[in-house]
Amino acid sequence: MNNAELYHKSNTLQKRDARQCLEEYAKKIKWKSEGDAVIDIGCGDGSVTTNILKTFLPNNCKELIGCDISEKMIQFANEHHAMDNISFTRLDIEGELPDELRERFHHAFSFYTLHWVRQQETAFSNIYDLLVSGGDCLLVFLGHMPVFDVYRLLARSTRWSFWLKDVDRFVSPYHDCQDPEKDIKRMMTTIGFKNVEVKCVQKLFVYTSVEAVKKAVNAVNPFKIPVEMQEEFLEDYVKIVRDMQLVDHVNNNVDGPVHVRTNYNLIIVYGKK
Ligand code: J10
Numbered sequence: 001m002n003n004a005e006l007y008h009k010s011n012t013l014q015k016r017d018a019r020q021c022l023e024e025y026a027k028k029i030k031w032k033s034e035g036d037a038v039i040d041i042g043c044g045d046g047s048v049t050t051n052i053l054k055t056f057l058p059n060n061c062k063e064l065i066g067c068d069i070s071e072k073m074i075q076f077a078n079e080h081h082a083m084d085n086i087s088f089t090r091l092d093i094e095g096e097l098p099d100e101l102r103e104r105f106h107h108a109f110s111f112y113t114l115h116w117v118r119q120q121e122t123a124f125s126n127i128y129d130l131l132v133s134g135g136d137c138l139l140v141f142l143g144h145m146p147v148f149d150v151y152r153l154l155a156r157s158t159r160w161s162f163w164l165k166d167v168d169r170f171v172s173p174y175h176d177c178q179d180p181e182k183d184i185k186r187m188m189t190t191i192g193f194k195n196v197e198v199k200c201v202q203k204l205f206v207y208t209s210v211e212a213v214k215k216a217v218n219a220v221n222p223f224k225i226p227v228e229m230q231e232e233f234l235e236d237y238v239k240i241v242r243d244m245q246l247v248d249h250v251n252n253n254v255d256g257p258v259h260v261r262t263n264y265n266l267i268i269v270y271g272k273k
Contacts, residue, residue: 217234
């Protein structure tokens with residue numbers, strides 16, 4: 001995920017879920033009276049950080065820093081969404097933490113990022129290390145999601161196997177997991193988190209056209225497919241989605257508009273240092 005312009009236009013599902021989670025869980029966050037430092041991990045284009053997360057923070061927040069592994073995303077976020085106490089900086093949450101970020105934040109948030117991370121223990125330990133003692137985190141990421149099944153099916157086809165050879169690198173670590181709540185709780189408790197709560201929630205999102213699905217897929221496509229093959233890739237993606245019977249004709253009118261259903265599991269995590 002490297003194209004901020006594309007992502008900016010086609011992340012309706014991600015924005016809806018970030019807003020719904022904050023509406024439900026922001027009340028758990030233990031705000032301080034003197035002004036808090038907040039980090040948003042995997043901020044992408046910065047729109048969720050500034051247009052959604054910020055609206056749930058108390059007015060006396062000292063700073064809000066968005067971070068992302070992609071330099072291009074950070075540049076876009078700084079150009080379009082930086083303001084007074086909001087800035088964006090590059091950080092790989094799976095890598096070495098810079099000293100200046102250690103124990104600096106009262107609250108860490110992350111929306112739709114941690115399912116891309118292979119080394120889950122490293123990322124969660126880093127989140128722990130970003131927090132001051134008594135700080136807390138709210139993390140939202142994908143468990144089971146049909147998008148990953150479609151990737152795997154495409155990876156088995158002769159047409160796409162070359163381009164999707166490292167497919168499992170891009171499947172959520174919790175896609176095939178029987179009990180993600182138990183596994184994540186155990187991992188976080190081992191790291192040292194307290195008051196850990198993990199919920200795996202069933203969600204539904206309905207795209208109102210095939211074109212909208214293609215744009216959403218294109219906006220987060222992790223595979224390096226040559227530009228001239230991308231439309232064909234999206235066509236084949238949609239063929240599989242049809243085979244999976246996720247496309248409904250509205251009012252059974254085969255010539256009319258369609259709805260594309262996505263049922264998936266969203267994992268919502270709270271923990272305190
Ligand atoms: C940063 O955003 C993400 O990581 C989001 C992901 C992986 C899922 C986005 C949803 C898509 C592409 C829709 C898939 C649609 C289907 C009909 C399976």
